[in-house]
Amino acid sequence: MVRELDIEAFIAARVEGALVLDAREGFEFVAGHVPGARWIPLGMLAGSLVSLPRGRAVMVIRSSGSRVGAEPLTRAGFDAASVRGGVPARSLSGRDLAAESA
Template sequence: MGYQVRWIMVREVDIEAFAAARREGALVLDVREAFEFAAGHVPGARWVPLGMLAGNLAALPFGPAVMVICASGNRSRIGAELLTRAGFEAASVRGGTIAWSLSGRDLAAGTA
């Protein structure tokens, strides 16, 4: 007996598209660990670590686009895939918080 693997194409956006979506009301979901989020995150981002995301889907608003961000874009791709499978309109932010900061944009510090 075999099994079937179903691949889902995860949408990935660059920093400019992310900034535009954020301005238009997209939910920004930071999936990094607590110490990373506290050290600096996109202002207004909601924090749910990747390891806890599946158990917190019901707490997320369904409707607005979800921009998933991490440090560089690796964990956010996994988070965006999980959200896409659950029916959310989700995208991973290419380059993550590092790219956001390198683009000259502000970071907020502190816990969720």
């Protein structure tokens, strides 16, 4: 089962060293993302699991907060969670987003 974190729990996980994985499309990432997030589009995620650190929590953030991005990680044994509300929820909480090339 995929865990789902609210924005405050997500922020706490980041402070504790969790990796933030942005699984949106490139144009969405470029338009605004969580500072320091690693970008791997959802369609490439399954093939990129070997590049992700084991033993470190991975917080998957998308546009809608859908759990679909964290599912392959959870099945592969990662400590993964989805961020409820996704990037829009983070933005609405008053936290800045970074805008840069993917």
